[in-house]
Amino acid sequence: MPSAPLKKLLGKEILVVPGCFDPLTARIVQSLGFKATYLGGYAAGAQWCVTEPQLTLTEIVDLSRKIASSVKIPLIVDAGAGYGTPAHVTRTVREFERAGVAAIHIEDQIFPKRFHYHNYSIRNPRRTVHTVSIEEMVAKLKVAVQARKSEDFLIIARTDTIQSHGVKEAIKRMKAYMNAGADIVFPVFESVEQISKITRAAPGTYAYLSGEARPRPYFTVEEARQQGFSLIIYNLAPTYLATNAIVTTYKRLRDTGNTGLNTPEMRKEMDKMKALVEDLINLPEYYSLEKKTGFE
Numbered sequence: 001m002p003s004a005p006l007k008k009l010l011g012k013e014i015l016v017v018p019g020c021f022d023p024l025t026a027r028i029v030q031s032l033g034f035k036a037t038y039l040g041g042y043a044a045g046a047q048w049c050v051t052e053p054q055l056t057l058t059e060i061v062d063l064s065r066k067i068a069s070s071v072k073i074p075l076i077v078d079a080g081a082g083y084g085t086p087a088h089v090t091r092t093v094r095e096f097e098r099a100g101v102a103a104i105h106i107e108d109q110i111f112p113k114r115f116h117y118h119n120y121s122i123r124n125p126r127r128t129v130h131t132v133s134i135e136e137m138v139a140k141l142k143v144a145v146q147a148r149k150s151e152d153f154l155i156i157a158r159t160d161t162i163q164s165h166g167v168k169e170a171i172k173r174m175k176a177y178m179n180a181g182a183d184i185v186f187p188v189f190e191s192v193e194q195i196s197k198i199t200r201a202a203p204g205t206y207a208y209l210s211g212e213a214r215p216r217p218y219f220t221v222e223e224a225r226q227q228g229f230s231l232i233i234y235n236l237a238p239t240y241l242a243t244n245a246i247v248t249t250y251k252r253l254r255d256t257g258n259t260g261l262n263t264p265e266m267r268k269e270m271d272k273m274k275a276l277v278e279d280l281i282n283l284p285e286y287y288s289l290e291k292k293t294g295f296e
Contacts, residue, residue: 005152006074006102007183009035010205014225019235021047022063023070025242027280030071036102037071039064040235041078042118047239053113057083057092065099074102076156076233081111081132086139093147093155105156105186105207106144108137108173129164134173138180145181156207157182162190167197174202184231192217192227199228207231 009015017036020026021043029037041052044060060077068075077096082089089106096104110130131137137157144155157177162170174185186207189195195217199206208229211218224232253259261270278284290296 015231036074061095068100076103079104082106090147103154107158141180154183156184158186171201
């Protein structure tokens, strides 16, 4: 388990959780002083050129294990719909806990998840959401709580019912999920008005997934704190920004025959980036070991 259990970080101050998609990006999060990091299904699948509905339990657990073992801060992972029925959720919890993950969130969408869920954006805000019954989700959460070995492994209950069933249903589900033993609740909101209605009607420990490139509200940390959230996740920045930087550089190479990285200014920047990456992957430590053992 991580050196600092996630539950100890949830207090008066809002916990800011930047996303990662591999051990290197998780190390970056840690190096900048953040107290936790997050692996989402969308980000995990994108690096393999698949999407979240195609990910298997073993794939996401394997990646989670690599990330968790590379950092000392807690890792929160998107466990989708739990990868099956309540009986399947038992294995899901055990696998993630063994992998060193600090918390998972399980959503009340159907399994297998439909691809069409992702077919929305700021320009296309409507999406198709298929959810299971409240009874099935409660059963999943109860077995999830029973399956974990340590109470430091947190179960986060996510609901995607607001768009398809409205705020009243979401409030009903939040209360039921908390009663089933969920440590944190995570409704996917569409508006600020919905947030205040739900959190007032169903007080609890709330997580928020910020609306980067999505139609849901985008909050700064201070705005999220004012809304009463205990935890805010910024998930997609590394995937989108890294992709944009690579595309921009390689377009320049294709169109001009030059990456643009060979100017004196950029060479200095590249030297800084090289040193940063080498620090993140512990190369100086191995340089020192080779020197000490005579294997330079």
